[in-house]
Every structure is written in structure tokens, then in C-alpha cells.
Amino acid sequence: MANGDVPLVVCVSADLELRKWIVQRIDRRTPVLVCADLDELRATLFPAEKRPAGDALRPARVAAEPAAAVMHGEFVVDVDGHQVTWRGGVVATTRRERELLARLARPPLSVWPYEKLFVEVWGGSYLGDSSILHSAVKRLRRKLRGAEGAPTIETVRGVGYRLSS
Structure with missing residues (x-):
């Protein structure tokens, strides 16, 4: 890496043991972002602004009509x-x-x-x-x-x- 850049390790897994294993193997100077799923990663990287709490992790539906069964x-x-x-x-x-x-x-x-x-x-x-x-x-x-x-x-x-x- 050039100019002293520090890598960011991103670990996305529902498996707690796997997340622990990854963190234990990374040196203490490397930042690690650990998330259970992509929704959590998305919410961490792109916090929703002015959206109801339940909608923060899901994209807004384009059509206002309910989906057909x-x-x-x-x-x-x-x-x-x-x-x-x-x-x-x-x-x-x-x-x-x-x-x-x-x-x-x-x-x-x-x-x-x-x-x-x-x-x-x-x-x-x-x-x-x-x-x-x-x-x-x-x-x-x-x-x-x-x-x-x-x-x-x-x-x-x-x-x-x-x-x-």
C-alpha cells in the first residue's frame, strides 16, 4: 500500500464464531468492520436520514400500491x-x-x-x-x-x- 494507507477489513457473516475467528487473525492496527448481515453493513456505511426506524434498512418501495399475492x-x-x-x-x-x-x-x-x-x-x-x-x-x-x-x-x-x- 502506498503512502501509509491502512486497509479496512470488512467481515459480513451471520456466524458469530467465524466473525470472532476473523477478528483474532487481524493485527491490532488494521480496522475491522464486523456485521452480521448486509442490512447491518448498509446501515453502518450509509445511515438513513429522516426515515422511520423500520424503513432504515430497506429501500423505499417505488410504487405506493401493495404487491399482489x-x-x-x-x-x-x-x-x-x-x-x-x-x-x-x-x-x-x-x-x-x-x-x-x-x-x-x-x-x-x-x-x-x-x-x-x-x-x-x-x-x-x-x-x-x-x-x-x-x-x-x-x-x-x-x-x-x-x-x-x-x-x-x-x-x-x-x-x-x-x-x-
Whole structure:
């Protein structure tokens, strides 16, 4: 590095042990920015100004109209209504899980590459670490198994995920 520049190490990982491991291996003169996810990194680097606290980490929606529910047969994902249903029964999900399911269920059903899912659901650039996405899919699979006959999330190895009936 020229002119005495000091590098900045940025570690983004949901895994606390990995974050500790990285920090322990960096010399004490190098600044390290450690964040659990891209939302936290974005909020740290670009603090929101004059936005409600709940909106600080998400880009403002361009259209004022609510998003239409995504339906795949009897499987309904209503992101704005905060609900996922299968044959009329509610499947408990988080906001991110609903957004992920809405992308996967959007017709025509196809393989969604990791990169595209990451951008669409988490709103950030894909940095090659798909562990956040894999964790979300793992939780969703567990929840969908509880709804007998519900669609499943298939892995297309090395490419991404797709919803199947």
C-alpha cells in the first residue's frame, strides 16, 4: 500500500464464531468492520436520514400500491399481508422467508440463481457467500414439511433453488 494507507477489513457473516475467528487473525492496527448481515453493513456505511426506524434498512418501495399475492395452486404468499397459506392453513414465516417464497413461487416456476435471489430478497450484491440464503431455505423447508403436501424447495446444485409441487 502506498503512502501509509491502512486497509479496512470488512467481515459480513451471520456466524458469530467465524466473525470472532476473523477478528483474532487481524493485527491490532488494521480496522475491522464486523456485521452480521448486509442490512447491518448498509446501515453502518450509509445511515438513513429522516426515515422511520423500520424503513432504515430497506429501500423505499417505488410504487405506493401493495404487491399482489403470489399464488401457486393452493399455495398463497402474501408479502404485504404478512401471511403464507397452504390449503387455507397458515404457515408461520418471517418477512424474509415470505419474500423468498414469493420469488420462488412467481410464475413461471423456474430455477432462481443464488445471485438473483440474494439481490431480490436481501437487496444487496451477492458476495459469493450464500450461507444466509441456505439458512433461510433450510428454515423454510422445515416449516413447509409441517404442512402436509405443501410445495417443496429443490436445490439445483451450484445454481440456485426452485419451488416444486
